[in-house]
Amino acid sequence: MDWNWKSIPAEYLVTNTRLCRGGKLARRRGFLHVRKGRVEAIGVGAPTAEGLPMLDAGGLVCAPGLVDLHVHFREPGQEEKETVATGSRAAAAGGFTAVVTMPNTQPAIDNQGLVRYLIDRGNETGLCRVFPTGAITVARAGEVLTEFGEMVNAGAVGFTDDGASVANGGLMRNALEYASMFGVPIIAHAEDRTLAGSGVMHEGYWSTRLGLEGLPRAAEDACTCRDIELARATGSRLHVAHVSTRGSVELVRRAKEEGVRVTAEATPHHFALDHSRCRGYSPLYKMSPPLREPDDIAAVAQALADGVLDCIATDHAPHTATEKEFQFDQAPFGVTGLETSLAVGITYLVREGRLDLGQLVHLMSERPAQLMNLPVGRLEEGNEADFVLFDPDEEWLVEPGALVGKSRNTAFAGQRLHGRVKATFLRGRLTWHDANGSVMG
Amino acid sequence: MILKRKDLLGLEELSAEEILGILDVAEQFRAIFDRPVRKVPIMRGRTVVNLFFEPSTRTRISFELAEKRLSADIVNFSASTSSLKKGETLRDTAENIEAMKIDMIIMRHASPGAAVYLARVLKSSVVNAGDGAHEHPTQGLLDLMTMRRRMGDLAGRRVTIIGDIAHSRVARSNIWGLTKLGAHVTVCGPPTMMPPEVQRLGVRVEYDLKRAVADADALNVLRVQLERQSRAVFPSNREYHRMFGVTEEIVHLLKPDCFIMHPGPMNRDVEISSEVADGPRQVILEQVTNGVAVRMAVIYLLSGGDPGSLRGGETD
Numbered sequence: 001m002d003w004n005w006k007s008i009p010a011e012y013l014v015t016n017t018r019l020c021r022g023g024k025l026a027r028r029r030g031f032l033h034v035r036k037g038r039v040e041a042i043g044v045g046a047p048t049a050e051g052l053p054m055l056d057a058g059g060l061v062c063a064p065g066l067v068d069l070h071v072h073f074r075e076p077g078q079e080e081k082e083t084v085a086t087g088s089r090a091a092a093a094g095g096f097t098a099v100v101t102m103p104n105t106q107p108a109i110d111n112q113g114l115v116r117y118l119i120d121r122g123n124e125t126g127l128c129r130v131f132p133t134g135a136i137t138v139a140r141a142g143e144v145l146t147e148f149g150e151m152v153n154a155g156a157v158g159f160t161d162d163g164a165s166v167a168n169g170g171l172m173r174n175a176l177e178y179a180s181m182f183g184v185p186i187i188a189h190a191e192d193r194t195l196a197g198s199g200v201m202h203e204g205y206w207s208t209r210l211g212l213e214g215l216p217r218a219a220e221d222a223c224t225c226r227d228i229e230l231a232r233a234t235g236s237r238l239h240v241a242h243v244s245t246r247g248s249v250e251l252v253r254r255a256k257e258e259g260v261r262v263t264a265e266a267t268p269h270h271f272a273l274d275h276s277r278c279r280g281y282s283p284l285y286k287m288s289p290p291l292r293e294p295d296d297i298a299a300v301a302q303a304l305a306d307g308v309l310d311c312i313a314t315d316h317a318p319h320t321a322t323e324k325e326f327q328f329d330q331a332p333f334g335v336t337g338l339e340t341s342l343a344v345g346i347t348y349l350v351r352e353g354r355l356d357l358g359q360l361v362h363l364m365s366e367r368p369a370q371l372m373n374l375p376v377g378r379l380e381e382g383n384e385a386d387f388v389l390f391d392p393d394e395e396w397l398v399e400p401g402a403l404v405g406k407s408r409n410t411a412f413a414g415q416r417l418h419g420r421v422k423a424t425f426l427r428g429r430l431t432w433h434d435a436n437g438s439v440m441g
Numbered sequence: 442m443i444l445k446r447k448d449l450l451g452l453e454e455l456s457a458e459e460i461l462g463i464l465d466v467a468e469q470f471r472a473i474f475d476r477p478v479r480k481v482p483i484m485r486g487r488t489v490v491n492l493f494f495e496p497s498t499r500t501r502i503s504f505e506l507a508e509k510r511l512s513a514d515i516v517n518f519s520a521s522t523s524s525l526k527k528g529e530t531l532r533d534t535a536e537n538i539e540a541m542k543i544d545m546i547i548m549r550h551a552s553p554g555a556a557v558y559l560a561r562v563l564k565s566s567v568v569n570a571g572d573g574a575h576e577h578p579t580q581g582l583l584d585l586m587t588m589r590r591r592m593g594d595l596a597g598r599r600v601t602i603i604g605d606i607a608h609s610r611v612a613r614s615n616i617w618g619l620t621k622l623g624a625h626v627t628v629c630g631p632p633t634m635m636p637p638e639v640q641r642l643g644v645r646v647e648y649d650l651k652r653a654v655a656d657a658d659a660l661n662v663l664r665v666q667l668e669r670q671s672r673a674v675f676p677s678n679r680e681y682h683r684m685f686g687v688t689e690e691i692v693h694l695l696k697p698d699c700f701i702m703h704p705g706p707m708n709r710d711v712e713i714s715s716e717v718a719d720g721p722r723q724v725i726l727e728q729v730t731n732g733v734a735v736r737m738a739v740i741y742l743l744s745g746g747d748p749g750s751l752r753g754g755e756t757d
Contacts, residue, residue: 208636209453211553211574211613281554325532327552329573 008430009053011035017057017389019044021064021379023362032062034385037427041381057389060422061357064365064379065097065386068338069265069372070162070187070241070313073099073130075121076114077106082318082406084118087338088127090316090405092432094338095388095421098129098369098376099316103140104163110135110146112154119155127431129386131157131374133187136175142167145175152182157372160187162241163288165223167193172227176236185237185263185372188227190248191288195219200329202275202290210278212328215290221247228255231262239371240264242315244289246299253308263371265313268337268344269411271301277411283324283331284411287317291411301348304363305355311368312360314341318407335411339403344412346392346419357392385428394420444742448560448567451576452617460618464586466748467738471586471731473510484511487744488543492535493570494520494550499705499729500570500580504547507736516543531555532562539563544744548572566743574608579739580704581614583732585622587724588659590731591700596623601653603629603685604663604712605674607636611704615661616642629653630685633674650685651694660695661702662687665712678711688714692722700724 014032018025019042030044033052041048073087082090084101091099101118103109109118115132122130134151138144140161148159159179165188166172176186196219201207203214224240228251231238243249243264252264269287274294277285285291303309317334324331345360355363369377379387398415400408424432443462452460473479489508493501501517508515518538535546545566548556553573560567571577585595592598600619606612606628619626626644628635640646647653654660665681675681682688687701701713701722709715717723742748 203637205638205641208607208639209613209642211572211576211608211610214637281557322530325530327531327550327555327558329552 008428011040012053012055013047013049014055014057014062014389015047017060017062019379020061020358020361022366024358025061025356025361029059032379032385032387034428037385037429039379039381039383039385042379060389060391062379063361063388063390064377065388065424065426066095066342066364067098067368067374067377068096068314068316068341069100069239069311069368070267071099071101071316071338072104072318072334073101074105074318075118080320084121084130085125086406087316087318088122088125088130090336090338090403091128092424092426093404093421094340095342095390095424096128096338097386097388097424097426097431098131098374100131100133100157100372100374102160102162103133103135104161108135108140109133110138110140112147112150115151115154115156126426128426129376131155131372133158133160133162135159136161136166136186137171140164142171145171145178148178148182152184156184157374158185158187158239160189160241162187162189165189165191165193169226169230173230173234176230176234176238180234180236183373185239187239187241188223189241190220190223190227192219192222195222200286201278202292204275204293206275206278210281212278215288217245217247217292217296220245220289221251224248224251228252228260228262231255232258232260236261238262242267242270242289242313243300243303243309244270244292244296246296249299249303249308253303256308263310264308265311265368266300266304266309267313267315268341268348269335271297271304272344272348273411278328281328283326283328284335284409284413286328286331286333287315287335287411288333301352301354304349305359310363310371312341312345312363313368314338318405319409320407321409324409335409336403336405336407337410339405340398340410340412340417342390342421343396343417343419347417350392351418385425387425388421389423390419390421392419394418396420443748447743448556449578449739449743450556450560450567450569452578452581452614452621453576455621457621460582460585460621462748463582463735463738463742464589466742467582467586467731467734469748470510470737470741471734474730474734480510480512482512483741483746484508484513484744486514487545488514488516489545489547489740490516490518490538490543492518492538492546492548494548494555495571497549497571500549503729503732504570504736506733507740510733511737511740513740531559535559535563539565545740568739568743571610574610574613576614576617577610578614579732579736580611581618582735582739583728584615584661584702584704585618586731586735587702587728590727591724592658595619598624598658599627599656600624600659600661601627601629601657602661602663603650603653603687604665605634606630606639606663607634608666609663611661611663616644620644627653627657631675650691654691654694654699656696657699658696659700659702660687661704662713664704664706665708667708667711678708682711682714686710686712686714687717689716692717692720695722702728704728
């Protein structure tokens with residue numbers, strides 16, 4: 001990549017690049033013409049405009065800026081783990097230009113003031129578009145509906161009590177019905193808490209061997225089933241977060257065939273890693289839902305390939321090093337994901353032959369944007385120029401110390417992955433460059 | 442060297458040779474108990490810390506006695522007197538203790554894997570004195586010692602473990618130890634007390650106590666944690682006693698030489714009837730005696746002890 005600008009000009013060309021759009025990776029090299037933050041022209045072959053500053057991408061892939069429907073930026077309340085600023089930096093480093101934040105902050109995002117606050121913090125940081133979700137219930141306590149209408153007006157793109165499911169089925173039904181009038185989805189963290197009990201890892205051979213309390217598949221599947229039935233009954237839009245079991249994959253598949261308005265996501269760790277990772281008791285492998293078994297991994301990967309699962313979302317869940325040094329049963333659930341997601345997808349899905357690079361990029365940009373009606377994700381003439389340049393083949397070692405988010409609790413520490421983000425652009429402006437690190441503002 | 446390792450975290454990690462090596466050394470220490478002076482000077486000047494984050498009476502006393510009989514210096518630390526209530530992490534607590542220059546930490550902790558973690562962050566030897574439902578290796582060893590003293594070679598012998606297998610560290614350590622030595626293990630209890638895929642640990646599962654004990658050479662009866670009743674793991678002590686309690690009726694079904702172990706403390710008339718607990722088949726107090734010998738052997742071997750020198754130099 002030829003790179004010698006002091007600052008990004010208002011108008012420029014990215015040349016010698018392989019465009020990856022609409023689920024397809026172009027065979028021939030192409031160009032991207034950016035003018036005042038928008039895509040002026042894009043296509044294969046040589047650019048028509050002449051005399052503009054040029055960035056020779058040296059054959060890197062150029063894709064829409066990635067979109068993550070499931071991140072925890074911890075602000076307000078847990079700024080020791082992550083903030084909108086540090087999370088946005090991690091997003092930019094991972095090739096993301098838009099994220100959907102989860103409302104399980106302290107306090108929870110349960111009113112329009114907090115929704116506006118998050119959007120403002122995102123704009124101030126300017127490294128990534130921040131689309132907040134609001135809580136379904138006040139303080140995520142599972143009792144009283146929040147003001148969906150006020151929050152939608154403030155910019156909320158969906159509602160969820162993520163981190164916990166809405167235990168009260170009647171209330172969940174009302175949430176789905178009520179949300180439908182705003183055209184926004186309810187996002188389900190599907191987990192029956194009475195079945196989950198005090199579980200800390202997948203219930204199976206390894207929980208037996210390690211003596212750790214198990215989280216049975218049934219805890220996830222029973223709640224996925226309930227929420228799908230509620231979506232069927234109400235005709236409302238349901239999005240199932242972080243599907244991790246073969247059973248829930250089947251439930252989503254059948255519901256879609258039957259016309260239920262359900263979509264679903266999978267995380268990189270759920271299609272890459274299995275429960276045997278917990279064998280050394282490292283809380284870096286503790287998350288909810290937990291790492292499952294090889295047949296679950298295969299089902300999730302296959303479902304991403306055949307469209308049963310609609311997109312990849314990271315469930316980026318930062319925790320401090322101290323918290324992740326607690327004993328396995330005491331440590332908090334969650335792992336980071338923004339900085340490794342594309343590479344995990346390339347390593348475990350593309351290189352394993354599950355899907356091709358065009359499909360992977362689609363599942364990480366265009367499709368998730370579409371699911372949440374986000375005004376992003378398409379790299380086309382006239383749209384704002386959110387894009388990423390990456391090398392799909394470059395191999396790199398995941399070193400927690402080299403990550404740029406505030407927390408380093410990655411489940412891929414020490415692994416070699418393929419696929420390296422080289423530069424990320426938001427509205428035509430550089431937000432990340434692999435050689436120089438983050439470019440603030 | 443019998444134990445080529447810094448720590449004893451579980452029987453899972455030991456080879457059959459290592460287990461038998463520990464038991465042989467434990468027999469040598471066991472012989473000392475019948476003398477008027479039950480103490481050897483071989484750990485003089487070494488410091489052992491008993492770090493108990495969970496209440497324990499007999500395991501702590503057993504370790505303390507083992508350490509004293511080896512002439513080690515001892516410090517006891519229990520959660521109630523610790524700084525843990527101020528929110529200190531396990532790592533900070535342990536590193537502070539280690540900074541005072543000690544040789545070994547014996548730890549009991551409610552979290553599975555706590556000893557594994559501690560061994561990774563400390564240079565000192567770590568002995569797991571029970572970590573949640575994971576392992577309790579010295580209990581496993583003392584059970585093996587008790588069985589071996591009675592039956593000799595355990596290969597081909599049949600041992601039935603009865604109780605809450607899912608939540609028992611004693612069960613796991615017994616399963617690892619027994620299967621490594623070639624014994625056949627049956628586990629018995631209600632399905633709510635069986636962990637998933639327990640068969641993959643190399644055991645037979647039986648829900649009918651009578652069938653589970655019929656061909657057994659030894660029974661190991663686990664303590665029922667009565668608080669589990671409130672979590673609907675079993676309906677009542679009365680029903681548990683009827684279905685899984687080792688009673689005179691069960692004893693009548695046993696092979697003539699079959700004996701009964703219990704790791705204590707017992708819930709009399711729940712998992713074991715008082716008659717059986719006091720009867721001729723039980724070896725419960727032998728287990729307790731052997732526990733001290735096994736712990737002496739583990740501490741001695743982990744601190745680099747050479748069993749050859751022990752034979753000649755065991756007297757004061």
